[in-house]
Amino acid sequence: MNDLKVNLNFLYEKPVWNTPLIKLKQESEQYNCSIYAKLELFNFTGTHKDRESAAVILDMKKKGYNELACCSTGNAAISISAYAYRFGFQAHIFIGSDTPEEKIKLIKLFKPKLHIIKGSFIDSFKASMKFIAKRKVYNANAGSCQAKLIGNSYIGREIAKKLKPTIVICPTNNGTLLVGVGMGLKKEHVKAKLVAAIAPETKIAHSIKGFSHLEEPKLTQIIKESNGTIVKVSDEEIKQAMINLIKQGLIVEPAAAVSIAALNHLNLKKKDKVCCVITGTGLKYPTLIQKVLG
Structure with a gap:
């Protein structure tokens, strides 16, 4: 590191x-x-999610985090997983069960811990926020992440x-x-x-x-x-x-x-x-x- x-x-x-x-x-x-x-x-x-992911990684390094959590419809998950994988961080990705299979396959390439939540994007968002509060990992969710x-x-x-x-x-x-x-x-x-x-x-x-x-x-x-x-x-x-x-x-x-x-x-x-x-x-x-x- x-x-x-x-x-x-x-x-x-x-x-x-x-x-x-x-x-x-x-x-x-x-x-x-x-x-x-x-x-x-x-x-x-x-x-464009790569712009966000780059800023998140920089912010994580600055604040001393090793893990992040993020809910996504797919593109943010692919991007943040790729950046976390590249720089040695652990990504926890929350996606809805309605996420297209093509996107899921791409997300898995970058070895995140994948949490597939029954329901929609909002359901996965709620699940991710509970996880973040419990595990105290970096919050990479939209609406909570100035770095993005x-x-x-x-x-x-x-x-x-x-x-x-x-x-x-x-x-x-x-x-x-x-x-x-x-x-x-x-x-x-x-x-x-x-x-x-x-x-x-x-x-x-x-x-x-x-x-x-x-x-x-x-x-x-x-x-x-x-x-x-x-x-x-x-x-x-x-x-x-x-x-x-x-x-x-x-x-x-x-x-x-x-x-x-x-x-x-x-x-x-x-x-x-x-x-x-x-x-x-x-x-x-x-x-x-x-x-x-x-």
Whole structure:
């Protein structure tokens, strides 16, 4: 463990982060304004969750923890398990029994102690909080972990430095991503409307099903401060957004396409510069992608 501090230095170096920010030609033409995509699918495990996991590991080391617990719909579990495995920490992962099998197989690769809880994400969240209180391990849950917000703030900072957008759209469930991105924009003194793209009743975007908003009251506050809004999208809109992105060479998971689907619900003007955060790759879940798109 003595070398851990040195090894962790790479986590925030510029070559590691700075994920691509590209202009989407098809969407820009469709909505008659400038639409960009921040491609978080290029992180180590294929999602923005790696930003959170890096910050969690740094915080654990600083505070002297060796074990963590986290509930997840899948992507956070894969990411935090990978980082814990890499740096010699023990991860306790709590997932609902409705978690897709493809995600479970990937989580198991990184040897966490897996707790599959009967029920939904909220059921696994409650179980994890009881475990944390009893075992006194590091709490890596959304809504309780400032480190995760800090990790996501680097996304906002990178967007601000390269684009200075008028609108930023984030797929939203707990709100950890949106709050973190908002923190990053504020750090760089860039004002943009924050849009929480949600799909609470979705049957295909498992990662954001339900809209748990665990980051309250921060989530509502940061949306209100930015003069932003919450947009609800349908599964049909998500599917179409996925197809449009595939035509442009981007294979994304359904939850990641929600930021693109949300464009349909905004009153966009020609002068707008919109950044859609694309949170995760679809390459990890070929069965799911094939099922969704037929």
